[in-house]
Amino acid sequence: METKYLNVWKNELDICIRCGYCFEKCPVFGVLNWESDTPRGKAILAYGLLSGEIEPSQELADKFFQCTFCRECLGSCSADVKLIDLFSAARADMITAGFAHDAHKYMVESVKKTGNIFNDSELKAPVSEGETTVYLGCQYLGRGNLTKTYLNILEKLGIKPRVKEEICCGFPFMALGFRDEFEEHRKKFLEMFPEEDIIALCPTCAAFLEEEYGKKVRHVMEVIAERVPEAKLGGKVTYHDPCDFSRELGLIDEPREILEKIGVEVVEMPRNKKDSSCCGGGGGILMSDAELSGRIADGRIREAVATGAEMLVTPCPTCEKVLKEASMALNKEGENNIPVRNICQLIWKAIK
Amino acid sequence: MKQEIIDKLKAIVGEENIRTDPADRYIYGSDSSVHVANADVVLRPRTTEQVQAIARLANAEKIPIIPRGAGSGMSGHAVPIDGGIVLDMKRMNKILEIRPEDTLVKVQPGVVDDDLNRALKPYGFMFPPAPASSRIATIGGEIANNASGIRSVKYGATRDSVLGMKVVLANGDLVNLGANTRVEASGYQLDRLMVGSEGTLGIIVEATLKLVPIPKYRCIGIAKFDKLEEAGEAICDVISSGAQPSMLELMDNIAITAVNNTLDMGLPDVEAILLFEADGMVKEAVDFEMERIKAICEKHNGFGIEMSYDAKERARIYAGRKKLFASLSRYKEGYACTSLADDMAVPYSKMAETARKIHDVADKNNIIMTAYGHCGSGVMHTKILMDPTKKEQWEDARRAVEEIYDYVRSIGGTTSAEHGIALSKAPSWKKEKADQLDLMRAVKKAFDPNNILNPHKLMDAPDDWVTATKLRYPVEK
Numbered sequence: 127m128e129t130k131y132l133n134v135w136k137n138e139l140d141i142c143i144r145c146g147y148c149f150e151k152c153p154v155f156g157v158l159n160w161e162s163d164t165p166r167g168k169a170i171l172a173y174g175l176l177s178g179e180i181e182p183s184q185e186l187a188d189k190f191f192q193c194t195f196c197r198e199c200l201g202s203c204s205a206d207v208k209l210i211d212l213f214s215a216a217r218a219d220m221i222t223a224g225f226a227h228d229a230h231k232y233m234v235e236s237v238k239k240t241g242n243i244f245n246d247s248e249l250k251a252p253v254s255e256g257e258t259t260v261y262l263g264c265q266y267l268g269r270g271n272l273t274k275t276y277l278n279i280l281e282k283l284g285i286k287p288r289v290k291e292e293i294c295c296g297f298p299f300m301a302l303g304f305r306d307e308f309e310e311h312r313k314k315f316l317e318m319f320p321e322e323d324i325i326a327l328c329p330t331c332a333a334f335l336e337e338e339y340g341k342k343v344r345h346v347m348e349v350i351a352e353r354v355p356e357a358k359l360g361g362k363v364t365y366h367d368p369c370d371f372s373r374e375l376g377l378i379d380e381p382r383e384i385l386e387k388i389g390v391e392v393v394e395m396p397r398n399k400k401d402s403s404c405c406g407g408g409g410g411i412l413m414s415d416a417e418l419s420g421r422i423a424d425g426r427i428r429e430a431v432a433t434g435a436e437m438l439v440t441p442c443p444t445c446e447k448v449l450k451e452a453s454m455a456l457n458k459e460g461e462n463n464i465p466v467r468n469i470c471q472l473i474w475k476a477i478k
Numbered sequence: 479m480k481q482e483i484i485d486k487l488k489a490i491v492g493e494e495n496i497r498t499d500p501a502d503r504y505i506y507g508s509d510s511s512v513h514v515a516n517a518d519v520v521l522r523p524r525t526t527e528q529v530q531a532i533a534r535l536a537n538a539e540k541i542p543i544i545p546r547g548a549g550s551g552m553s554g555h556a557v558p559i560d561g562g563i564v565l566d567m568k569r570m571n572k573i574l575e576i577r578p579e580d581t582l583v584k585v586q587p588g589v590v591d592d593d594l595n596r597a598l599k600p601y602g603f604m605f606p607p608a609p610a611s612s613r614i615a616t617i618g619g620e621i622a623n624n625a626s627g628i629r630s631v632k633y634g635a636t637r638d639s640v641l642g643m644k645v646v647l648a649n650g651d652l653v654n655l656g657a658n659t660r661v662e663a664s665g666y667q668l669d670r671l672m673v674g675s676e677g678t679l680g681i682i683v684e685a686t687l688k689l690v691p692i693p694k695y696r697c698i699g700i701a702k703f704d705k706l707e708e709a710g711e712a713i714c715d716v717i718s719s720g721a722q723p724s725m726l727e728l729m730d731n732i733a734i735t736a737v738n739n740t741l742d743m744g745l746p747d748v749e750a751i752l753l754f755e756a757d758g759m760v761k762e763a764v765d766f767e768m769e770r771i772k773a774i775c776e777k778h779n780g781f782g783i784e785m786s787y788d789a790k791e792r793a794r795i796y797a798g799r800k801k802l803f804a805s806l807s808r809y810k811e812g813y814a815c816t817s818l819a820d821d822m823a824v825p826y827s828k829m830a831e832t833a834r835k836i837h838d839v840a841d842k843n844n845i846i847m848t849a850y851g852h853c854g855s856g857v858m859h860t861k862i863l864m865d866p867t868k869k870e871q872w873e874d875a876r877r878a879v880e881e882i883y884d885y886v887r888s889i890g891g892t893t894s895a896e897h898g899i900a901l902s903k904a905p906s907w908k909k910e911k912a913d914q915l916d917l918m919r920a921v922k923k924a925f926d927p928n929n930i931l932n933p934h935k936l937m938d939a940p941d942d943w944v945t946a947t948k949l950r951y952p953v954e955k
């Protein structure tokens with residue numbers, strides 16, 4: 127098998143000491159409980175592909191797709207191995223070898239055709255003239271009400287958002303392994319978004335715009351945290367830290383400060399901040415393995431219910447969606463559940 | 479493996495707990511050592527009865543069984559050198575009973591050390607062996623390897639914290655070893671034999687562990703030394719003075735440089751650092767210990783001494799040691815950090831000399847080695863840093879390992895203080911225990927006449943660790 131992308135990480139695989147520390151908190155291992163589903167297991171498989179000791183197959187490819195890209199393993203690794211880059215390289219090589227996941231293929235084709243992951247050419251950004259470019263990202267593009275709320279908040283806080291026609295940031299190409307096809311998209315994206323400074327609504331897009339395009343990105347929560355006035359909304363919520371948000375962008379205090387300022391009490395789940403556990407929605411598993419995604423989400427929503435908070439809030443549209451479904455599933459089973467909301471809904475209610 | 483046997487195994491554990499595909503067999507063929515070998519089948523038993531049924535079948539068919547915890551062993555412990563069944567014990571992970579009034583806990587073998595300690599915390603107790611790998615290491619693996627850690631200087635190794643256990647023998651019989659009491663008089667202490675047996679004598683399915691109270695106060699200190707020998711003398715003096723540190727760690731200059739280079743930790747560029755800690759229920763007693771140790775360090779020209787009770791400060795002082803592994807992995811481009819000759823124990827009086835010897839051997843053999851470790855328990859850790867893709871580097875490593883172990887035995891030290899023997903350390907260990915090997919083989923035969931339990935490890939391991947199995951690195955032909 128050709129290992130064009132994995133070749134780059136040959137040395138990284140030798141640096142890994144195979145200690146297994148990375149599987150301690152891996153949500154996929156937490157649910158499936160086979161070592162083959164751990165980050166170490168995936169790294170060993172990547173080595174097997176490179177050395178030719180392991181033959182590529184759909185089952186093998188699926189193991190690389192069973193990852194939420196939650197970055198938990200990066201923090202646990204005792205040798206600082208670039209696991210996420212490694213997995214995304216393995217995905218790319220598996221795709222070149224003909225083992226793409228159908229659902230992932232569909233998503234990428236959708237982006238190529240319509241500019242967004244929903245395959246919906248009617249979906250348009252609420253274009254507006256303004257001073258600061260705001261990038262919505264597909265998930266918010268698909269949820270007009272939430273987007274409007276964020277834009278209202280920004281205006282209320284004295285920022286004139288400039289919303290342009292958008293295409294997907296390109297994260298799905300890279301994360302799902304369609305690297306060869308990314309280059310063209312990248313050019314298109316840069317033509318549409320040449321500006322350096324961008325406010326992003328979605329945590330994943332924010333991290334990707336920074337990492338991949340070197341943009342100076344501010345997540346909308348940072349901007350709100352600086353300007354939000356005091357309010358007395360009241361209530362008790364638990365806050366879910368999205369993986370990209372806390373572990374990659376390091377945005378941990380900002381949402382908590384905002385909630386405190388608007389008079390909302392935060393009760394923490396046992397796993398919070400950089401140690402937050404994954405909602406189960408990332409890395410493409412929502413499409414390729416919805417059951418696994420649901421089982422991971424179930425663990426997280428139960429943590430939230432146990433806090434006794436009135437609701438769970440989060441700034442990530444994917445986390446929100448996945449956790450909402452998990453909460454509904456609890457309700458269906460006759461168990462206690464918890465309402466799930468995007469954090470912008472509370473902020474707007476407090477300051478409008 | 480014959481389909482008929484696979485079907486029978488499937489009937490025992492259920493379809494969802496058996497894997498035979500190439501990817502799983504490959505992954506379960508490696509651990510944290512340099513060795514790899516494919517498994518034939520991987521099973522995840524849930525109950526003692528399932529483990530018994532598996533053993534009965536494997537014994538009748540003479541198929542190897544390799545019990546496996548987290549696979550964090552560093553010498554090829556869980557590597558299935560002859561193929562066979564890898565028995566993943568991680569799903570037998572229930573804490574069965576916490577009995578603070580008897581200061582004991584009963585657990586299944588797949589319980590992770592840190593999970594156990596988290597569960598014990600509200601009761602004010604801890605299970606003290608604390609290997610650095612406690613976040614993933616299982617109690618079964620810790621018992622089988624007799625693991626220990628930074629606090630073994632005060633609390634001992636796993637052996638000192640095990641009261642009893644239930645073990646499935648090779649023929650499927652279940653035996654109840656040891657007792658639930660603090661002391662047990664004479665008779666063959668088979669529970670003790672099981673500790674450190676590396677999965678070769680039986681499969682542990684339950685353990686009764688001794689607990690100690692969590693100390694109320696913990697204070698950590700750091701002392702710097704311009705001469706490694708002076709740090710070595712300080713270690714000797716601390717221990718022989720009757721002081722009771724709960725941790726006494728050494729880092730040599732290579733370890734310091736590694737941490738500084740890769741993690742920008744800003745540790746002082748000295749020949750050695752000693753990290754020391756005391757703990758206890760009474761602050762004055764902890765102060766007393768810390769002052770004693772500090773004075774001894776000063777007597778041996780230790781300087782820049784800092785001490786703190788504050789949790790954040792303690793974490794800062796210990797950070798360099800904690801991150802050492804990561805920095806060794808990235809010490810030199812193209813080099814890998816291998817666990818070879820990694821944990822000998824030597825007499826306290828030979829600590830500094832051993833560190834020097836390690837450096838000399840490394841220089842002579844074109845590899846890099848560092849010396850650090852739980853010197854309060856006489857443990858000298860090292861790692862061999864080398865280019866693992868070069869065939870000649872494995873020859874260099876082979877020579878270095880042999881020279882170091884010859885030296886360790888010559889000064890009355892031992893091959894492995896805490897990580898265990900398995901494959902990589904077997905050649906030296908067999909030399910060290912030459913007079914006992916026949917006796918050990920007789921014991922093995924009594925427990926496991928068909929040699930199915932983790933075969934060809936310890937006294938039965940190959941004489942050359944380099945060729946014992948395939949190596950996990952892409953060594954050029």
Ligand SMILES: Cc1cc2nc3c(=O)[nH]c(=O)nc-3n(C[C@H](O)[C@H](O)[C@H](O)COP(=O)(O)OP(=O)(O)OC[C@H]3O[C@@H](n4cnc5c(N)ncnc54)[C@H](O)[C@@H]3O)c2cc1C
Nearest residue numbers: 547548549550551609610616618619620622625626677682
């Ligand atoms: C980064 C790192 C740091 C480490 N630090 C330390 C340290 O500070 N101190 C220390 O002592 N060790 C240390 N180790 C080594 C290792 O983690 C320990 O030996 C640990 O106890 C192994 O536990 P495990 O669950 O991973 O066992 P495994 O590696 O899976 O197995 C180890 C042995 O135990 C046997 N075994 C496992 N379960 C059972 C069972 N139920 N019944 C019978 N036999 C069984 C296996 O057959 C094998 O022979 C470290 C390892 C790494 C990678």
Ligand code: SF4
Nearest residue numbers: 152193194196197199
């Ligand atoms: S990124 Fe998350 S899901 Fe993926 S291997 Fe790492 S810890 Fe597991």
Ligand code: SF4
Nearest residue numbers: 142143145146148203
């Ligand atoms: S924690 Fe890092 S070094 Fe250890 S097995 Fe995982 S990737 Fe390898």
